[in-house]
Amino acid sequence: MIELLILLFFFKSEESYFLSSLDTIIQKKHLVPEATELWAPIPSIVDPGDNFSDAPSDAIILFDGNNLNSWTHKDGGEPKWTISDGYFTVKPGTGSIISKQYFGSCQLHIEFMTPSEIISQGQGRGNSGVYFMEDPNQQGDSGYEIQVLDSYNNRTYSNGQAGSVYKQHIPLVNASKKPGDWQSYDIIFKAPVFNDNGSVESHAYVTVFHNGVLIQNNVQIQGYVKFIGYPEYKAHPKKLPIKLQDHGNLVSFRNIWIREL
Numbered sequence: 324m325i326e327l328l329i330l331l332f333f334f335k336s337e338e339s340y341f342l343s344s345l346d347t348i349i350q351k352k353h354l355v356p357e358a359t360e361l362w363a364p365i366p367s368i369v370d371p372g373d374n375f376s377d378a379p380s381d382a383i384i385l386f387d388g389n390n391l392n393s394w395t396h397k398d399g400g401e402p403k404w405t406i407s408d409g410y411f412t413v414k415p416g417t418g419s420i421i422s423k424q425y426f427g428s429c430q431l432h433i434e435f436m437t438p439s440e441i442i443s444q445g446q447g448r449g450n451s452g453v454y455f456m457e458d459p460n461q462q463g464d465s466g467y468e469i470q471v472l473d474s475y476n477n478r479t480y481s482n483g484q485a486g487s488v489y490k491q492h493i494p495l496v497n498a499s500k501k502p503g504d505w506q507s508y509d510i511i512f513k514a515p516v517f518n519d520n521g522s523v524e525s526h527a528y529v530t531v532f533h534n535g536v537l538i539q540n541n542v543q544i545q546g547y548v549k550f551i552g553y554p555e556y557k558a559h560p561k562k563l564p565i566k567l568q569d570h571g572n573l574v575s576f577r578n579i580w581i582r583e584l
């Protein structure tokens with residue numbers, strides 16, 4: 324009986340292979356090459372800059388090295404974080420900052436540096452975070468976090484190290500540079516879509532390059548970030564701010580730009 328089923332399976336797969344080969348032969352005979360050419364729309368022209376880290380001409384600059392005009396504290400107040408020579412640094416205890424502009428799906432470039440002076444370990448070392456879709460009207464963290472952490476010779480839970488989707492997805496590799504070195508994230512974030520009744524129509528997805536190395540490959544986000552408990556979705560507006568986290572450590576940021584998708 325099993326032999327018969329196996330034979331039947333092979334016959335069926337041979338048959339579909341035969342049919343698809345036949346289809347290819349027919350297409351080659353009856354179609355011209357132009358039949359599969361698309362000439363519209365024409366992609367708009369973008370100047371990519373000289374380096375991979377340069378803001379392309381269609382990017383929105385969220386920090387150009389000079390001021391925090393594109394940011395507020397989550398409560399709406401002026402950011403108290405420290406601006407130095409072309410970068411800014413978390414001022415511990417003053418709270419996280421959010422972008423004034425709201426975003427949904429996007430491509431984000433951000434550079435960060437964790438403190439060269441090592442004063443703690445695990446989650447206490449160079450901790451911050453890049454959050455997508457942080458709702459300023461919600462108490463506590465409500466966005467989707469890509470973890471910022473000093474993960475250079477610093478063991479912690481794998482889904483909490485640098486480049487993790489915090490407490491959800493372990494990065495594919497650890498591409499961290501040593502503390503005091505500038506590092507980059509290039510993130511492609513696909514916003515979730517909600518039905519009218521608040522249920523999830525399509526999940527959020529994220530792809531992350533850490534210092535140019537792919538560490539998250541289009542992973543499905545399971546819900547907004549939670550320190551305690553399993554992730555879940557809560558319906559929210561189509562666009563919300565980007566958040567940078569004050570986790571009490573002197574993490575610095577520079578060259579932040581974003582492209583809406």
Ligand code: MG
Nearest residue numbers: 450451452471
């Ligand atoms: Mg964090």
